[in-house]
Amino acid sequence: MPVGTDETMGVSNGSALLEEQQETSADKKTISQLLGIIHKPRCQGAAEVSATFSTLQQIKLKLSACLDSIRGWFSEYRQLAHFFSLLCFLLVIVTLLQTFCLVQITFLFQSQSTLQETKLRDLTNRLEKLNQSYHLLFSQYPALNQYCPVSNSTTGERACRPCPADWTPQGEKCFLFSQDRADWMSSQYRCMALGGAVATVRTEEEQVFLWKKAQSLSQGDSYWLGLRSGGSDGSWQWSDGSPVEKGPEFRLHEPDNRDSRELCGRITPGDDYRRSWYISRCSNQLRRICERRQATLQ
Structure with a gap:
């Protein structure tokens, strides 16, 4: 019984020892990998950084060129917008002037038309009065027919002359x-x-x-x-x-x-x-x- 027990304990101790050794070996391997990563050659890291920096520079240049293009396009757009605004302003001014001139012409035409109508009405009234006086004069003084005989029997027009x-x-x-x-x-x-x-x-x-x-x-x-x-x-x-x-x-x-x-x-x-x-x-x-x-x- 005791012998068996000792053997079993020896085997047990050996297994534990073997496991400890395996664990130690794994730890050492892990530490070795970490040290490898830590102690990685500096020249390889510098190349990658340089490539990355070069890429960043290119991206920066492209971005700068794009921004310059956007600025130039925006500047041209502003000039075109300014020109278009000025053109619209001039068109508005011209339209206002034309409208003002048309209003003035219309007002003047209406004024002239009203004035002409008033003059025509006044002349018509005067003509009617003259015709009335004309017929009254010839009816009261028949001798005037010698100097102003009727030249048109349809209209009653007379042709006056200094002699009968x-x-x-x-x-x-x-x-x-x-x-x-x-x-x-x-x-x-x-x-x-x-x-x-x-x-x-x-x-x-x-x-x-x-x-x-x-x-x-x-x-x-x-x-x-x-x-x-x-x-x-x-x-x-x-x-x-x-x-x-x-x-x-x-x-x-x-x-x-x-x-x-x-x-x-x-x-x-x-x-x-x-x-x-x-x-x-x-x-x-x-x-x-x-x-x-x-x-x-x-």
Whole structure:
């Protein structure tokens, strides 16, 4: 029993010893690995650090380049944004100016249109009043129809002139060459009935006009003038009572006052207007020339 016990204890002690040795060996191996890691060659660690640093540098450079690119793009974007803002501002200013101009033009046009309408209304009212006065005037004074005959029967428009119908203007006078014949006194009455008198000749222009007109109308016939021998001494007078001037340049043939009969002057067209005055008995039947002053608005 005891021997067995001793053997068993020896075996037990040997196993424990073997386990301790194995544990010690494992510990030593572990310590050796740790020491290997700790005492790893410095040159290998420096290379890895250098590679890592180089990578970091590259990353930094790329990041820097990217940031520079972003900054440049952002700067260009800011310039474009600034330009676009300025353009928008200018467009707004131009639009406002155009709107202001359109408003001013519209206002001016409306003002002018209103003013024109007011003027047109005023002129229309004045025209109506003038038409009323116009018709009233011709209804009260029918003699005006001689100077302003109706030229358009549809519209009632009149054409006014300084001389009545069939009278010819010359200077400040109107002359009428008759077609019928009468003695001198009847001719005077007939001219007076028309608002005039038998023609008097005061200027050379009147003499030339009457001579040419008589030539074109009478074909050689004579016309009574306003000449008459009515003085006690046989002197010649015009129909208005004024004496005949002596020696006008346009009259070379003086009326003869040696005849005691009642004589009157006439104009007979010939080759020379200065030799166209002649005398005849006042009872002869001749055409006549009537005269009257031209009408004026004064």
